[in-house]
Amino acid sequence: MRKKHEIWCPVFVDHYTAGNDGVCSIVPKMKFIQDKDVSTIISEPCNYLDWFENKVIANTRVGVKFANYQPMVKEKDFQGTKKEFWDKINHLKTIKPTVQDVNEIGNVKIASSFYSGNKVYYIDTDWNVIGECGERISSVNEFSDTKSSDFYVSSSSFGAIIESGDSLFLLNGLGLNKMNEDFANYRVFPRAKFYSNHLHVIKDDCLSIKIFKINQNEKFTYNINEVLRT
Template identity: 25%
Template sequence: MAEININIAGDFIDSFIYSGVLFTVDTNGILCSYSWRNLVDSYFRLYTNHSKFHNKILDCREGNNSKIEQNITIVFEKKFLEKNQKGTCCDLDVWNTDLDVKDNILYISSERGLVSLPFLEEWDNGKVMKFNQLIPLWKEAKVFGLSTGSWGRTILAAGDNGALEIMNNGVEQLQKIGFHKNKEKIIDSNICLDCEWSSNSTLAILDGLNSKAMYMFDSIDSDSRFKKNNNSNQNKITEDDIKKIASILNKETAKDISKNEIQHSWFEGSRLYAVDSNNKSFYFKSGSWVEAKGWELNESDAVLKLKNITAGKFIETESDELFRVANGKKELLSEDFTSWRVFPRSKSYQDRIHVVKDEYLQVKIFNI
């Protein structure tokens, strides 16, 4: 299975890409933004080899899918990054444990809790040239992982403190309906080390030490039409709409839908899948679990982490191996990585994975 590898030189610990902006955090706790388009455009102005993949490297939207026939490696050296950054940097003064971005707000978790970095006004056609001041959202304990959802809601994997839901009262949708909530809500009191919310923020996966839990949340209207720049739907918002949403947010419940002996779970779009100790696959539909077919792994696979995007399933094993499973084939991607990330909520980056290695960040791009 052929792929494009873009090796970005640096001592990184994490990365994220959102709306054309590449965010990185290095081993000194320095957060930087880069214009992904400017990096790619600048590279192909210097080197014309593989230029037919120019648009594909930018994103995976329709029309950008030139087929990769053989492995390709592209290198962005440090001097090249500095010269063509079109971005900015700031010192976090801490190593982050996770990153997420929602509605032009960067969320950063660490041993100090959770902070946000809004860039709604600063985003300019895939560039963020200025960082605002970090805003503390929760600082009661270390946060190991986070997942942002609609209406300013964020799930925190807070270790011994369990899984919590907090609200970022600063998001424009909450301000538009005049709602705020300052107290966090405990979703699950068991140890929680990672979490993931479904694309529509109605289902969540919580990862513990040796167990997984899955929760179903109250259904709520999309917050997209409550954004300031969405003028087309402003006249459709009624006082009853606002009261209904505020009531759900205020009384929101989370129901434990965990299935016994679940070994792995993941989202495909908004659908929740799980595999039990007998290697049987299930998906959650209309309030119950339904047996499914097509589980690609075998009983000997000791899965530590599993994520799904259009390019396939990406699986980290307990033996520190990273695999891609696509079209019935299993491919070893790396045995020497620090961390990795895919972007299941993004329509533009369904064809790639970010893999952090000792001396560079590797962006792997696949055919889809």
């Protein structure tokens, strides 16, 4: 399992860290972070975090969990003074999320999950990729001998990037394809207006940048405008 996974979620103005100690949120009240700014929202070890709208999704050692937050108020829609708006925002930040477990959909046991645009996909214990209603969409049974704690999925507008062992794979409408990349680390930009079709692969001696053409009709791809904040 990765030692730590971090995301920044501008909707809640939180920074999240995940690892063997679970999932912690950090909401600094001042310039420097203090112990009181850090709170544990999920206690089980976690190897994947992502967010969409008012939900944070976490793949933990005991299954998939959603942390559901109160929706944030947009200043343009708020009826009141600027001070009242920020008082409301600060109040919403103090409300802890409710945590929802997703262990099964129908009779199908869930092993992990990932966001793709505004959709959530799940991977069941038979290594099928299924939709939110339990419909089978694809298969990744090539990883059937892999421990779920050593299997990571990152969403991107051109498909799902899967890390397993020392290899990277791309899952899209063409199926599952191994990418011939030696890497020390990598990054995708699922919500970047101008870089959502980029895969940046950090190697020992260079940075490799791959730019993909997006077919929005393919599986596991999406229009970046679906997830940009307005």
